Amino acid sequence: MKQVEESYKAFLAECHAKNLQRHLCDVEPVTAAKIRVKGQLFVNFASNDYLGLAHHPAVIEASSQYAKDYGAGSSASRLVTGNSHQFTEIEEKLAALKGAEAALIMASGYQANGAVLEALFDKRILKAAPHVVADRLNHASMHFGCKAAGVRQFRYHHLDAAQCREKLEQAEPGAPKFILTETVFSMDGDVAPIKDLVGMASAYDACLIADDAHGFGVLGKGGRGLAEGADITIGTFSKAMGSFGAYVAGSRGVIDYLIQRCGGLIYSTALPPATLGAISAAIDLLPGLDEARAKVASHAARFRQEMQALGLGTGKSETQIVPLIVGKAEAALALSNSLRDKGFWVTAIRPPTVPEGTSRLRVAFSAAHSDDEVADLIAVIKSAREHIDLEQTEAG
Ligand SMILES: Cc1ncc(COP(=O)(O)O)c(C=O)c1O
Known part of the structure; x- marks a missing residue:
């Protein structure tokens, strides 16, 4: 034990020296837009609760009622006795909403990507090693799924559909292909060229898998997300849907296959009733939330415009997520701290979460933010700009 402890300590010292050490901080949620930390109230611009549903009365009510009616836990995996009828009801609603034949609820987005990709890329089932072509900025959980399956990823430059095509063309004859x-x-809050990828998947007989974690609920017609045309969509209920859990949507065959082969479904306890209640209520609310979706979009558009006028880069963001790319980790931390001093909580994102030299503040907008809160955030950043050296990078 002593030997391994020394290695971990050395790693921690290195993180500390590079300003990259991460800390857990106790947070008390107060409303959909506010948190309290160490007794101080902050406007929260770091949350993924884009529609404020985590605090919506109907979502809370359904969650509490399900716990009262069905208990605090589901007691077993879905393949044992954990598969309450609410799973089937939600999966049917979800499949209809996504225009898919079937859907399958999973424990979390991270777990879904890890476990589902591992099962889909199984070369014993596919009878050949899969050729997996992936955007190089895909989420850590997608890399984890590829690693778990033991597949090599052919990574294309971020959003570069032409290079995606080149990488598809490098597949060995007969290899099953995935994008x-x-x-x-x-x-980054930018959007994949989904239409191009859908066309390419069809032309090359590849299976397009899209992670719609930050699209579902808040973007697309009726909040249906941006994965239209993908063969398999993986999404979460933990962001715009305000609670927890994840899903896979696709053909009946893919979902039936996952029920046989997906370890994360088979060997993990089913989601608890309170979570299912929250998910079900949030899905029912989605069609009526156009106004909330428009409000989020307008907050983000206003912020981007103001930052650009200040000469601060917001990358290619066109959604509710707006990165303020400042370059060095120290600059991101200094800006985040100076916003905290003024009552705004915006997280600094540093390597390895983002590439070296592109440290940033990740500003996430919610329908729960008021116009005044957005205006105040802009004003505080304007004033911070005057005393912090914000090295702008090309990415910015
Ligand atoms: C693109 C993407 N996929 C998956 C996940 C993981 O989802 P969850 O938080 O439900 O585990 C996240 C969350 O950060 C994400 O951003």
């Missing part, structure tokens, strides 16, 4: 992308990239 792997997020729809909305979680750290």
